[in-house]
Amino acid sequence: MKLTKFTHACVRLEKDGRVLVLDPGTFSETDQALAGADAVLITHEHPDHIDVEAVVSALLGSNVLQLFAPEGVAAQLRGKSDGAAERIHTVAPGEDFDAAGFAVKSFGGQHALIHPQIPVVANIGYLVDSNLYHPGDSFIIPDGVEVRTLLVPIHAPWNKVGDVVDFVIGIRAPRAFQIHDALLNASGLGLVEGHVTRFGAKYGTDFRHLDSGESVEL
Template sequence: MKLTKFTHACVRLEKDGRVLVLDPGNFSETGEALAGAEAVLITHEHADHIDVPAVAGALRSATDLVLYAPAGVADQMRTEVPEATARINAVDPGTSLDVAGFAVRSFGGQHALIHPQIPVVANIGYLIDDNVYHPGDSFIVPDGISVKTLLVPLHAPWSKSAEVVDFVVSVRAPRAFQIHDGLLNDNGLKVVEGHVKRIGAKYGTEYNHLRAGESVEV
């Protein structure tokens, strides 16, 4: 399976000529990421994880494109693109799906707390083909399975470096790559990645940085 990272939280997966995209948000190169996609998975409603105009446009132009998201996001997208209602699906945590030829399992249910005065929204983490895990904006550790490739939310208003490192240590995937790095400059990126790489290695996780647009086989 080919994994391509885009700016911030968006990831494109390709296998056997089929394409699945996760979290094409407004920090990302959504047009490039969504080109030829059969399915889109959305973790939660924040704009850096779903660029609503771009995804709505893709649903209108590609009549075989399907979308999976938490119920609130699914309802919003049905309003935006009523002609695509049958292709827009709500996802609950703890479900298994066959999406564009990929086996998908869902975890979690809640976005990490930003502040007590900021409402908590629904968040779904997705495990693809018992391999790639995208947690969205959460540190939910999938239960009962071994993750092979972990996508690490490196920096966010809702996290601190200790929590990022503990998440990597808890999942203990053999390899990890960063997501949610769009708010860091180069100096901040080096600091946080240094901690993740050094401490993660003690627990069997090899961490590597992917540039925006870079691909890797997983």
């Protein structure tokens, strides 16, 4: 399985000629990420995780593209995607389903708390092919499974460095790459990734930074 990292929280997976895209948001190169996609997974409704205009355009421009998302996101997209509504699927935590030939398990349920006065929205974490885990905006550790490749939310309004390190230690995946990194400049990114690299190594996790557009085989 080939993983390509895009800016912020978006990644593209390719396997056996099929393409699965996770969280093509407004900070990301959505047109490039979604080109030829067979399925899309959305973790939650925030614009940095879903570029609604780009996703609707992709749905209407394809006869095969399937989309999976929490209920609120799915309902919004059905209202904007007349003719593609049957290809938009609601996902809840604790489900197993197939997305374009990729085996997917869902975890979590809600977005991490930003502030008590900011409403908490639904958030789904996805484990793909019993390998790659994308938590969206949460530090939910999936139960009953082994994660081999972890996508780590490096920086967000809802986290701090200690939370990031504890998440990596808690999952102990053999390898990890960063996501949710567009809010930091190079100095800040280097600082946080340095902590993740150092502490992750103590618990068996090899952390590596991926530039936007860079690919790696999983």
